Amino acid sequence: MRFMLMTKGDEQSTGNPPDENMMIEMGKFIEEMTKAGVLLATGGLDPKGIHIKNSGGKITVTDGPFAEAKEAVVGFALIDVRSKEEAIELSKRFWNIVGDGEGEIRQVFGP
């Protein structure tokens, strides 16, 4: 089963820039997840983004940033695990390293 673990918020909203220690711990965690055959892909997303909308066939494209920067997804990890509980457990480990913040865990269906 695949799950997308998403982190939300921009750097301003989380306050402090990431400290070196955290980055080292995170590096180890990512390596461990790769070695465990769990991590399929990971990356960061530009919180600014571009908004696109189709309304009655009229497509509007608006450049960010948007007011709700805190709500924007800024990072993701696509993982391959055996159950929802494993996804939650791994996500807990991630947040134990990151500290304060929030995110979402969503199962990925398809292709």
Place this chain on the structure above:
Amino acid sequence: MTVPDVHRAIDAVWRLESARIIAGLTRIVRDVGVAEELAQDALVVALEKWPESGVPDNPGAWLMATAKHRAIDRLRRDKRLETKHEQLGHELETGQDSPEAQIDAALDDEVGDDLLRLMFISCHPVLSTEARVALTLRLLGGLTTDEIARAFLVPEPTVAQRIVRAKRMLAKKQIPFEVPPEAERAARLSSVLEVVYLVFNEGYAATAGDDWMRPVLCQEALRLGRVLAELAPREPEVHGLVALMEIQESRSAARVGPSGEPVPLLEQNRGRWDRLLIRRGFAALLRADETGAPLGPYVLQGAIAACHAQASSAEETDWARIATLYEALARLTPSPVIELNRAVALGMAFGPAKGLELADRLLDEPSLTGYHLLPSVRADLLARLGRSGEARSEYERAAALTRNARERRLLLERAAACGR
């Protein structure tokens, strides 16, 4: 959290951590059976405590610490029984080689090598294939005996007994917990790869019953392969096997139709192939290539799978290359089944007559008697040559031989399509 929630959380932690815990403990107690028992004891404690106390922040470390205490108690008890010296207990607590120190050293160490050792010992050639499969799924996959039994359609006591006997055999033969020395390495590694691929295949093409796919086994094999690729990155065949499994697994959504019927490779909707897995498969082939070693059987099979994955439609498949790859594979591991696949490739690349010529030569092959794919391949080739009568009877023969109900239905449909 409700009690069932906690139990599911514990189960998840167990599956994520048990292999590492068992591997670390085996290094100390030198017996996989004892190590697993100790790890299980820790799990039992968790099942008792966590529903009340809540799941600890770092449950993996908690399980490890609990198992470690059990191991210390056990070592102490064994030592005491051995020497019958009361004061040794004191030495054990203060000495350099106290069990605590030993265990801390072992557990703080890179656990990677222990996991690799655990894979090698679980797949040791002294064990029967069934025993290797069961022990690997149990110790490295964290599957229960019941789950293994259901996956392989055998009674649970049979699996339990296989595991017990396997552990006893390893202890009796005093099989060392090690990464095999260079001289044995290739043979031992191929035993590990064989087990992983067998698990994958069992899930991929269920040999019996109505179950066309048993995804748990496929995913477990894929996971084990990926883990192995990180533990033994210089082994080209490991990457070859991973490539093969990633690419085969990429087709899992496309290979089953809406009512559960199998869809043959060339008729699959390639839009449903999982590009992410295909990309991982290609990456694994590149890693195999980077080792600079000659192409082994798994790398060749991975390369064949990649030929299909690369073609954007069935018509664009490079069959001539596939035929060449099968030829190379047949040279390394001569087998009538490989020849049969080569016949298919030849038939596609150079016309059905060419394929049939090779397939017909396999008719006297004793190992293919009763193998449904021989008549099934011949039927396809005969049908393309317009020899419908012969094609129909070959399809019917194949249908009578397959043990998979859905495949049987498919073959009978094809027989009917040949007309009377």
